[in-house]
Amino acid sequence: MDKQTITIYDVAREASVSMATVSRVVNGNPNVKPATRKKVLEVIDRLDYRPNAVARGLASKKTTTVGVIIPDVTNIYFSSLARGIDDVATMYKYNIILANSDENGQKEIQVLNTLLAKQVDGVIFMGNQITESIRAEFTRSKTPIVLAGSVDPNEQVASVNIDYVEAIDEATSTLVRHGNEKIAFVTGSLSEPINGQYRLKGYKKALAQAKIAYDPNLVFETEYSYKAGEAIWDRVKAAGATAAVIGDDELAIGLLNGAGDDGVVVPDDFELITSNDSKLTEMARPKMSSITQPLYDIGAVAMRLLTKMMNKEEVDNQTILLPYGIVERGTTK
Amino acid sequence: MDKQTITIYDVAREASVSMATVSRVVNGNPNVKPATRKKVLEVIDRLDYRPNAVARGLASKKTTTVGVIIPDVTNIYFSSLARGIDDVATMYKYNIILANSDENGQKEIQVLNTLLAKQVDGVIFMGNQITESIRAEFTRSKTPIVLAGSVDPNEQVASVNIDYVEAIDEATSTLVRHGNEKIAFVTGSLSEPINGQYRLKGYKKALAQAKIAYDPNLVFETEYSYKAGEAIWDRVKAAGATAAVIGDDELAIGLLNGAGDDGVVVPDDFELITSNDSKLTEMARPKMSSITQPLYDIGAVAMRLLTKMMNKEEVDNQTILLPYGIVERGTTK
DNA sequence: AAAAGCATTTAAACCGCTTGCATTTTTTTG
DNA sequence: CAAAAAAATGCAAGCGGTTTAAATGCTTTT
Numbered sequence: 001m002d003k004q005t006i007t008i009y010d011v012a013r014e015a016s017v018s019m020a021t022v023s024r025v026v027n028g029n030p031n032v033k034p035a036t037r038k039k040v041l042e043v044i045d046r047l048d049y050r051p052n053a054v055a056r057g058l059a060s061k062k063t064t065t066v067g068v069i070i071p072d073v074t075n076i077y078f079s080s081l082a083r084g085i086d087d088v089a090t091m092y093k094y095n096i097i098l099a100n101s102d103e104n105g106q107k108e109i110q111v112l113n114t115l116l117a118k119q120v121d122g123v124i125f126m127g128n129q130i131t132e133s134i135r136a137e138f139t140r141s142k143t144p145i146v147l148a149g150s151v152d153p154n155e156q157v158a159s160v161n162i163d164y165v166e167a168i169d170e171a172t173s174t175l176v177r178h179g180n181e182k183i184a185f186v187t188g189s190l191s192e193p194i195n196g197q198y199r200l201k202g203y204k205k206a207l208a209q210a211k212i213a214y215d216p217n218l219v220f221e222t223e224y225s226y227k228a229g230e231a232i233w234d235r236v237k238a239a240g241a242t243a244a245v246i247g248d249d250e251l252a253i254g255l256l257n258g259a260g261d262d263g264v265v266v267p268d269d270f271e272l273i274t275s276n277d278s279k280l281t282e283m284a285r286p287k288m289s290s291i292t293q294p295l296y297d298i299g300a301v302a303m304r305l306l307t308k309m310m311n312k313e314e315v316d317n318q319t320i321l322l323p324y325g326i327v328e329r330g331t332t333k
Numbered sequence: 334m335d336k337q338t339i340t341i342y343d344v345a346r347e348a349s350v351s352m353a354t355v356s357r358v359v360n361g362n363p364n365v366k367p368a369t370r371k372k373v374l375e376v377i378d379r380l381d382y383r384p385n386a387v388a389r390g391l392a393s394k395k396t397t398t399v400g401v402i403i404p405d406v407t408n409i410y411f412s413s414l415a416r417g418i419d420d421v422a423t424m425y426k427y428n429i430i431l432a433n434s435d436e437n438g439q440k441e442i443q444v445l446n447t448l449l450a451k452q453v454d455g456v457i458f459m460g461n462q463i464t465e466s467i468r469a470e471f472t473r474s475k476t477p478i479v480l481a482g483s484v485d486p487n488e489q490v491a492s493v494n495i496d497y498v499e500a501i502d503e504a505t506s507t508l509v510r511h512g513n514e515k516i517a518f519v520t521g522s523l524s525e526p527i528n529g530q531y532r533l534k535g536y537k538k539a540l541a542q543a544k545i546a547y548d549p550n551l552v553f554e555t556e557y558s559y560k561a562g563e564a565i566w567d568r569v570k571a572a573g574a575t576a577a578v579i580g581d582d583e584l585a586i587g588l589l590n591g592a593g594d595d596g597v598v599v600p601d602d603f604e605l606i607t608s609n610d611s612k613l614t615e616m617a618r619p620k621m622s623s624i625t626q627p628l629y630d631i632g633a634v635a636m637r638l639l640t641k642m643m644n645k646e647e648v649d650n651q652t653i654l655l656p657y658g659i660v661e662r663g664t665t666k
Numbered sequence: 667a668a669a670a671g672c673a674t675t676t677a678a679a680c681c682g683c684t685t686g687c688a689t690t691t692t693t694t695t696g
Numbered sequence: 697c698a699a700a701a702a703a704a705t706g707c708a709a710g711c712g713g714t715t716t717a718a719a720t721g722c723t724t725t726t
Contacts, residue, residue, distance in 0.1 A: 007682055018706045023684060033692095033704060053451040054390045055682030058711045063387060065430070065451070074416045074612075079406045086406070086433050095447065097398070098431035100419050114428065118386040118398070226616055253616050260618060279407075283559055283586050285593060285618055340712055351676045356714060366674060388712030391681045 006047050015043040026051055057119060066306060067115030067123040068096045071103045075224065076278040077249060077295065078126055081148050084299025085124055092307045094121070105131050112137050122306045124148050124299075128192035130157070144309035148302035149295075153193045155319050158309065160302040162324040164194060167291045168202030169209075170326055171245050171273040174289075176210040178271060178333050180243040183207075184236045186220035186229075186255065187247030187275075195221075199247060199275075222251070229254020233262060243271035249280040249288070256284055256331065272331040286330025293324045339380050348376040359384055390452060399639060400448030400456040401429045404436045408557065409611040410582065410628065411459055414481050417632025418457055425640045427454070438464050445470050455639045457481050457632075461525035463490070477642035481635035482628075486526045488652050491642065493635040495657040497527060500624045501535030502542075503659055504578050504606040507622075509543040511604060511666050513576040516540075517569045519553035519562075519588065520580030520608075528554075532580060555584065562587020566595060576604035582613040582621070589617055589664065605664040619663025626657045 008026070012019045017040060024032050025040045032040075043049075057063040068085055070078050082098065089096050097120060099111045108127060112134065115123055122144040125134075130152045138145050138157055147159035168185075175183050185203045190196035200219070207214050217239050222228040229251040236244060236255065246252040252274035256266060264270050266286055274281060274290045281288040301320060308315050341359070345352045350373060357365050358373045365373075376382075390396040401418055403411050415431065422429050430453060432444045441460060445467065448456055455477040458467075463485045471478050471490055480492035501518075508516050518536045523529035533552070540547050550572050555561040562584040569577060569588065579585040585607035589599060597603050599619060607614060607623045614621040634653060641648050 005682090009682075019683075020685075020707080021705060024705090027684085031704060036704080050446070050450050052391075052682050053447075054387055054396060055711090056684075057387045058385075058391050058713085059682080059684040061684095061711075068431075072416070073406060073412045073419070074409070076407070076409070079412050082431075083405070083407045083433065086431065090432070095430050095432065095451065097428050098401075098415075098419065099423070099428060100416065113383070114386075117383050118428065226612060250612075250616075257616065257618060279559060279583075280616070283583075283590065283613070283616070285590060338712090342712075352713075353677080353715075354675060357675095360714085364674065369674080385712050388681090389714075391683090392712080392714040394681075394714095 005052070006049050008049070008051065011040065011043050011047060011049050014047060015040045063119050063121055064093055065095050065097060065118070065120050066303075067112070067118070067120040068098050069101050069108060069111055069115070069123065069125045069127065070098060071101055071127050073098065073100060075250065076280055077149070077276045080278055080295035081126060081299035081302075084296040085148065085303045088300045088303040088307070094307070101127060103127050103129065105129070105133065108134050109137055116141050116143060122146075122310045124302055124306060126150050128188065128194045130193070144306055146302050146306045146309070149298050151194050151198060153197060158305055158315070158318040160298050160305065160320045160322065162293045162298075163321050164198035165202040165205065167275070167293070167324045168199045168245060169206045171275075171291050172203050172206035173209065174326060174328070174332065175243045175245065175271055175273060176206060176212065178243070180271060181212055182215070182218060182239070182241045182243075184218045184220060184239060184241035184244040186222065186232060186236065186244055186251065188222065188224050190219075190221050195247060203245060224248040224251050226250045226254040229256070230258040233258030237262065237264070242269075244273075246272060246274045249274050249276045249278045249290070252288060253280055253284045256288065267331050267333050271333060273326070277327065281329065288330070289326070289328045289332040291324055292327050294322055298322060338385070339382050341382070341384065344373065344376050344380060344382050347380060348373045394452075396452050396454055397426055398428050398430060398451070398453050399636075400445070400451070400453040401431050402434050402441060402444055402448075402456065402458045402460060403431060404434055404460050406431065406433060408583065409613055410482070410609045413611055413628035414459060414632035414635070417629040418481065418636045421633045421636035421640070427640070434460055436460050436462065438462070438466065441467050442470055449474050449476060455479075455643045457635055457639060459483050461521065461527045463526070477639055479635050479639045479642070482631050484527050484531060486530060491638055491648070491651040493631050493638065493653045493655065495626045495631075496654050497531035498535040498538065500608070500626070500657045501532045501578060502539045504608075504624050505536050505539035506542065507659060507661070507665065508576045508578065508604055508606060509539060509545065511576070513604060514545055515548070515551060515572070515574045515576075517551045517553060517572060517574035517577040519555065519565060519569065519577055519584065521555065521557050523552075523554050528580060536578060557581040557584050559583045559587040562589075563591040566591030570595070570597070575602075579605060579607045582607050582609045582611045582623070585621055586613055586617045589621065600664050600666050604666060606659070610660065614662065621663070622659070622661045622665040624657055625660050627655055631655060
């Protein structure tokens with residue numbers, strides 16, 4: 001009927017030692033005589049004892065679990081980061097509680113709170129908007145937090161990203177160099193700093209450098225999805241753009257297909273560079289030129305940084321920028 | 334310095350009631366006088382008290398957390414299921430601990446054990462191979478388990494799937510109807526029941542019905558990845574196939590692109606039907622014809638089933654088959 | 667007004683493990 | 697060989713809740 005769990009107490013009794021000793025051998029504490037350790041280990045094995053992590057968590061105030069807030073696991077960009085996060089988490093004996101937020105501020109706060117209630121040792125947050133309310137929650141809790149692939153303009157909270165300004169500047173400049181003068185900039189909401197501040201800045205910078213006037217009509221704000229990309233093609237075309245820099249791969253492949261289905265030949269008639277270099281770029285035809293970013297590593301590094309913070313180690317640089325690059329594949333001349 | 338946590342005890346003191354009463358109001362127990370409830374609620378609000386889920390878990394033996402073992406979050410098929418799982422989990426106030434297994438038996442067991450140590454209330458397992466050792470772990474623990482998008486030939490453990498035999502039969506028959514006689518069947522390892530038993534059976538069934546001899550040379554075993562698909566095209570072509578039924582969307586898009594890059598026109602010269610109807614099917618060009626399966630729902634239903642099991646409700650049918658269909662898009666005539 | 671019957675509350679025993687401190691055992695040392 | 701030092705081990709107090717049995721209040725009944 002009941003789960004007939006065997007506890008540390010059972011082991012102690014069977015091995016005729018105290019719970020304290022059993023606890024020590026379980027935790028690899030060196031203050032145990034080898035003979036005793038062996039005896040205890042045998043009993044543990046015989047009884048098939050497994051420490052209850054919840055009890056352990058209560059007593060030690062550590063759960064070896066971190067919370068991961070992700071907009072949508074189904075988006076390849078985020079799931080790539082998540083994979084990096086999970087792998088290094090595993091490496092450091094942590095588990096991750098994964099929660100989708102849909103970038104909904106309300107949900108984010110809600111989720112963050114339940115994660116904190118569950119006493120996670122740290123949290124990794126993905127989401128492009130660090131609203132005041134979520135920041136308030138962050139600071140209120142003493143739990144370490146790091147952003148992965150998400151910027152905090154204030155640089156208050158630790159984060160791992162690439163230099164979006166430079167990256168988009170370079171991507172845009174590439175397009176300029178290929179002779180384009182009307183380059184569309186299509187991405188997610190400009191109210192998200194990553195778009196409205198960083199990427200847009202890079203875009204403008206490249207234009208200024210090329211002495212091309214900035215035209216707001218070439219800036220397209222939409223959501224990160226394939227459908228949105230397909231849908232926005234008409235407007236991009238109508239605006240007279242001959243090329244586009246795009247902030248998300250799903251969005252980009254949508255736009256690419258939208259153009260293709262419209263009879264436009266890429267890259268001859270239209271060039272395009274996307275931003276994330278996820279595996280989608282290789283799946284598209286033509287393959288998409290892209291800013292390259294180490295997605296997996298962004299997640300991995302973020303998690304590594306978090307382990308340091310949870311470990312109260314001194315961290316010299318809270319705001320990490322990983323290297324990016326540009327690969328030209330089939331969507332640029 | 335310390336996290337200065339405020340506990341139920343603090344609330345009790347401030348509200349001059351016992352912890353038990355505070356516990357009752359927190360848990361919505363009706364046996365509390367409205368006036369008392371109000372008073373306690375005020376103190377909770379004033380002190381900004383949040384129940385410690387770990388302590389609660391220890392005392393109540395419920396963690397409202399379920400473990401989710403997934404081969405790879407980065408694979409759109411699995412992440413789609415995961416999304417369904419998480420949404421329903423959230424709906425029922427559960428959180429999910431997500432762990433990647435890479436379909437590695439060793440890792441799966443390892444992960445399952447740490448999940449059980451963390452006292453998850455249930456687990457959802459994705460992975461195409463239910464080895465004896467993992468099944469042993471399953472039965473050893475009294476924790477409810479359900480498989481999502483993964484079959485257990487023995488039907489010992491609860492699961493949610495579509496009818497792979499029928500689905501592949503229908504897909505293959507469609508290809509037959511279009512006049513193909515040499516139809517390749519390309520999928521993951523045949524040692525996985527879902528492929529070796531179910532899908533293969535459907536494939537053979539369709540051939541038999543059409544009086545086409547089964548030719549082992551038209552069966553391709555590979556891994557579920559884009560690269561694998563691209564790579565296997567040459568062999569499929571060499572085998573003289575004029576069409577293919579494929580067990581995974583990433584694999585399918587790889588094969589599709591492999592063919593296209595080789596100058597083969599799909600669907601005129603080669604037809605293809607894939608299996609999962611993930612968003613990749615719409616991203617490919619031509620768009621891929623596919624067996625349709627309610628990916629999100631498979632996850633959602635699996636989680637729903639798990640909630641029932643965790644709740645010790647009687648479950649009439651442990652082996653759920655959701656409806657599937659066939660959509661013909663651009664890769665079939 | 668005392669006895670009953672309910673509705674509320676409280677006291678206190680866990681839940682299973684960690685950990686500081688005390689105690690015991692073993693090893694060194696003079 | 698006794699004393700001091702070091703190494704092992706045990707005790708018991710938490711960790712922050714849940715939950716049951718018992719106690720307390722009030723209202724109702726007779």
